[in-house]
Amino acid sequence: EGGGDLPSQILHALDAAAPLLSTETFPASNFTDLKAALDRLSSRRMIEYETIQREEVHLEAEGELIAANGSHEARVFEALRAAVDGLTIQELEKTIGDKNISKLGQGKAFKDKWITKTKDGKLKAVPDSIHDAAREQLLSVKTTRAISDPKVLADLKKRKLVRVQKVVAFKIDKGPSFALEIPDEATDLTAEMLATGSWKTATFKPYNFEALGAEQRSGALHPLNKFYTSDPLIAGRPSDDRYWEDVKTIHQDGKYGSIGYRYPWSGDEALRLVLRTHTTSVSASMLHKLAASKGPDGRPPPARYFSIDRVFRNEAVDNTHLAEFHQVEGIIADYDLTLGGLMAFMDLFFGKMGITGLQYKPAYNPYTEPSMEIFSYHAGLGKIVEIGNSGMFRSEMLEAMGLPKDMRVYGWGLSLERPTMIRYGINNIRDLLGHRVDLSFVQKNPAVEEMTTSYC
Numbered sequence: 451e452g453g454g455d456l457p458s459q460i461l462h463a464l465d466a467a468a469p470l471l472s473t474e475t476f477p478a479s480n481f482t483d484l485k486a487a488l489d490r491l492s493s494r495r496m497i498e499y500e501t502i503q504r505e506e507v508h509l510e511a512e513g514e515l516i517a518a519n520g521s522h523e524a525r526v527f528e529a530l531r532a533a534v535d536g537l538t539i540q541e542l543e544k545t546i547g548d549k550n551i552s553k554l555g556q557g558k559a560f561k562d563k564w565i566t567k568t569k570d571g572k573l574k575a576v577p578d579s580i581h582d583a584a585r586e587q588l589l590s591v592k593t594t595r596a597i598s599d600p601k602v603l604a605d606l607k608k609r610k611l612v613r614v615q616k617v618v619a620f621k622i623d624k625g626p627s628f629a630l631e632i633p634d635e636a637t638d639l640t641a642e643m644l645a646t647g648s649w650k651t652a653t654f655k656p657y658n659f660e661a662l663g664a665e666q667r668s669g670a671l672h673p674l675n676k677f678y679t680s681d682p683l684i685a686g687r688p689s690d691d692r693y694w695e696d697v698k699t700i701h702q703d704g705k706y707g708s709i710g711y712r713y714p715w716s717g718d719e720a721l722r723l724v725l726r727t728h729t730t731s732v733s734a735s736m737l738h739k740l741a742a743s744k745g746p747d748g749r750p751p752p753a754r755y756f757s758i759d760r761v762f763r764n765e766a767v768d769n770t771h772l773a774e775f776h777q778v779e780g781i782i783a784d785y786d787l788t789l790g791g792l793m794a795f796m797d798l799f800f801g802k803m804g805i806t807g808l809q810y811k812p813a814y815n816p817y818t819e820p821s822m823e824i825f826s827y828h829a830g831l832g833k834i835v836e837i838g839n840s841g842m843f844r845s846e847m848l849e850a851m852g853l854p855k856d857m858r859v860y861g862w863g864l865s866l867e868r869p870t871m872i873r874y875g876i877n878n879i880r881d882l883l884g885h886r887v888d889l890s891f892v893q894k895n896p897a898v899e900e901m902t903t904s905y906c
């Protein structure tokens with residue numbers, strides 16, 4: 451035994467007797483602790499060990515009783531041997547104190563001719579002494595944990611005196627570097643060791659080439675970084691030839707009340723695929739579809755479309771600008787709409803998010819006229835920031851699609867991030883979107899914010 455920690459206990463035990471079986475020498479040790487100690491020693495080649503699965507025989511409760519007090523038949527014999535005149539069955543039961551043991555014991559004792567019945571009906575012991583083989587068998591199981599004769603084992607199992615248990619044990623032996631003390635092992639060769647020459651006598655911890663090692667964090671491409679398209683390089687041409695020609699005419703010469711840009715328009719250039727800078731391309735495509743649909747009066751019906759999606763811009767990144775963000779876009783198409791209606795809608799829309807006091811600034815968009823940029827005060831930044839852009843789509847755009855002259859279309863494109871910054875008091879957009887986002891920021895914000903009014 452000896453004191454000390456488990457590794458040194460193992461070394462001392464091996465010094466006394468090797469090889470050894472862990473279940474015998476360290477029956478109380480926990481498997482994990484023992485394995486860790488063995489691995490520590492075997493990595494230094496101080497020990498060698500192998501894991502073995504063994505079957506052990508253990509005594510059941512009844513087996514323990516027999517090992518302690520003797521077999522039933524031996525107890526019957528001893529009780530009768532002590533009574534010179536023999537005992538009646540009732541007296542025997544009383545002496546043993548257990549009717550069942552007395553009954554079972556008599557059967558076996560009669561068979562073995564340890565006891566006999568006298569003419570007056572009493573029970574008497576026959577020999578002077580007996581050999582309690584059953585008890586000895588069980589006592590030997592207690593120390594060897596084994597029964598070599600399979601017939602005996604089967605019999606004892608059947609009588610529920612023993613059970614067979616699978617145990618994992620370690621067979622431990624001395625290794626080539628066996629010693630009673632674990633030497634200090636250097637893990638690294640240091641400059642100091644080289645300078646002093648102490649490396650010559652130092653014991654180095656051997657490399658463990660089996661170890662899995664620490665998980666490596668390596669650079670990887672975000673899926674969004676892989677989607678640049680080289681194939682296809684260009685978009686397909688719209689099937690509607692009249693539309694295609696109209697777009698060309700509007701740009702070069704003007705049409706539907708517009709004087710145009712008056713420059714040569716290139717179809718090839720127009721078909722080039724780029725990462726979209728706004729979701730208005732989606733709105734335009736929906737409006738083109740709307741132009742082809744017919745309501746009850748045979749004209750395109752009033753319609754509303756909304757989208758939220760990622761957009762990409764060639765921006766110098768700062769506190770309020772990112773090269774990519776989410777755009778919340780919407781369009782409302784109806785007959786005889788006015789600009790005041792668009793402003794009222796914006797006030798309502800942002801008001802639902804708790805953003806009030808909007809300011810509008812005239813702006814230019816090639817596809818809307820009039821156009822308005824929408825601003826709101828950001829308390830954290832202490833200034834007014836742009837939160838969206840809006841306008842009424844130009845007639846030269848809508849009419850080229852085939853929409854009726856008196857149909858008006860509101861359009862707006864809002865950043866998802868800017869109003870969120872105002873709502874949550876975030877001063878830097880990079881704290882909200884992108885690789886610098888602090889996960890604790892995400893965790894600390896409630897999943898759902900309760901609003902004073904419900905969303906429409």
Ligand code: PHE
Nearest residue numbers: 728730839840841861862863
């Ligand atoms: N496309 C504009 C932008 O990205 C938003 C907008 C959409 C403006 C629709 C007017 C109409 O800022």
